[in-house]
Amino acid sequence: MKKEYHIDKIFKSRWEKKILDWYSNNKRDLPWRRKENQNFYRVWISEIMLQQTQVSVVIPYYNRFMLKWPTLESFYNAKLEEILFLWQGMGYYKRAENLYRAKELLKTKKKITVNYKSLLEIPGIGDYTSSAISAILFDEKCSVVDGNIRRILTRVFNLNNNDNLYDKNIRSISDYLTPKRKNGNYCQSLMDIANSVCKVRNPECKKCPVEDFCLSKGIKLLLTKRKKTKNKIAIAFIINYKNYFLVEKSSKKLLKNLFCFPLSDSKDIDKNFIEDEFLDKTVNHWLKIKKLKVSYKLAGKVIHKFSHFQLKVLVVKLNLKSKFRLENFFWLTIKELDSRPVSKLFLKIKEKMK
Numbered sequence: 638m639k640k641e642y643h644i645d646k647i648f649k650s651r652w653e654k655k656i657l658d659w660y661s662n663n664k665r666d667l668p669w670r671r672k673e674n675q676n677f678y679r680v681w682i683s684e685i686m687l688q689q690t691q692v693s694v695v696i697p698y699y700n701r702f703m704l705k706w707p708t709l710e711s712f713y714n715a716k717l718e719e720i721l722f723l724w725q726g727m728g729y730y731k732r733a734e735n736l737y738r739a740k741e742l743l744k745t746k747k748k749i750t751v752n753y754k755s756l757l758e759i760p761g762i763g764d765y766t767s768s769a770i771s772a773i774l775f776d777e778k779c780s781v782v783d784g785n786i787r788r789i790l791t792r793v794f795n796l797n798n799n800d801n802l803y804d805k806n807i808r809s810i811s812d813y814l815t816p817k818r819k820n821g822n823y824c825q826s827l828m829d830i831a832n833s834v835c836k837v838r839n840p841e842c843k844k845c846p847v848e849d850f851c852l853s854k855g856i857k858l859l860l861t862k863r864k865k866t867k868n869k870i871a872i873a874f875i876i877n878y879k880n881y882f883l884v885e886k887s888s889k890k891l892l893k894n895l896f897c898f899p900l901s902d903s904k905d906i907d908k909n910f911i912e913d914e915f916l917d918k919t920v921n922h923w924l925k926i927k928k929l930k931v932s933y934k935l936a937g938k939v940i941h942k943f944s945h946f947q948l949k950v951l952v953v954k955l956n957l958k959s960k961f962r963l964e965n966f967f968w969l970t971i972k973e974l975d976s977r978p979v980s981k982l983f984l985k986i987k988e989k990m991k
């Protein structure tokens with residue numbers, strides 16, 4: 638190991654001991670860590686849910702998922718719409734779609750091999766998830782590095798995240814420090830330390846088991862440059878005929894397969910943007926291509942944050958005197974809509990129905 642990181646065999650064994658001892662006394666009691674949940678299916682679902690989502694948000698979703706599909710065999714019968722329905726509100730819906738694709742693949746296999754290399758073939762499982770599952774279940778000696786573990790290593794070894802060799806250095810440090818035994822406890826300990834001690838803001842260095850090794854203790858490093866949030870705008874159409882509302886099964890990337898009110902394409906908001914002009918032009922264009930002749934009313938505005946941009950939605954209402962048919966669009970009552978998978982954005986727009 639490179640000298641500048643002051644890592645040698647003695648360092649490695651002390652580091653490992655500190656981390657494993659800390660875990661024995663401080664590990665979080667999480668549903669997927671319980672003994673009865675230590676199998677591939679249950680750890681896999683937890684790891685997919687934990688991608689980009691906080692533990693406190695995941696717990697109720699995980700518990701509901703396990704009640705509905707307690708085993709992999711029972712999950713084999715799940716429909717995509719059912720998975721999305723259970724997933725609604727958790728975001729990153731691509732994960733639900735990948736789970737569907739993954740279980741369709743798994744049910745064709747006679748045997749599922751759980752190791753780092755084999756798991757990479759399953760849709761939705763990348764480097765981190767594959768190594769985490771293999772380490773947690775079988776203590777496989779594979780380096781587990783996510784954003785949280787990366788933060789600890791960056792701080793301990795005072796790495797510069799703007800350095801071209803940053804990723805390579807993180808990987809080589811992590812590879813070197815990965816223990817031969819108990820890698821499952823080791824990586825889960827690092828996850829817990831990152832969550833409760835070495836937090837993004839205000840790390841609690843006095844409580845940290847690796848404080849003695851840390852070159853940047855007490856320095857509040859900002860590890861990511863904050864990107865300026867992009868602002869976009871779109872129009873949602875609440876179109877009703879008697880008790881029915883027109884909804885579509887979205888083909889938009891972020892909301893794919895979720896039911897939503899018709900939504901126009903979005904536009905970036907720049908300094909020359911004029912909202913009224915956009916509203917009028919977009920609504921009239923949309924009505925024209927859908928061959929609708931009807932006046933509209935602005936019912937309100939909602940703001941929704943996606944991971945990399947903020948979307949402002951102008952909600953317009955249209956009352957029709959007759960129904961019409963459009964491919965991929967459905968006329969549903971409010972009650973029928975309640976049993977379809979929808980996004981948080983949809984629920985915000987729905988509020989403007991009143």
Ligand code: SF4
Binds near residue numbers: 834847848856
């Ligand atoms: S000593 Fe502080 S900065 Fe260093 S790893 Fe621990 S909590 Fe993070």
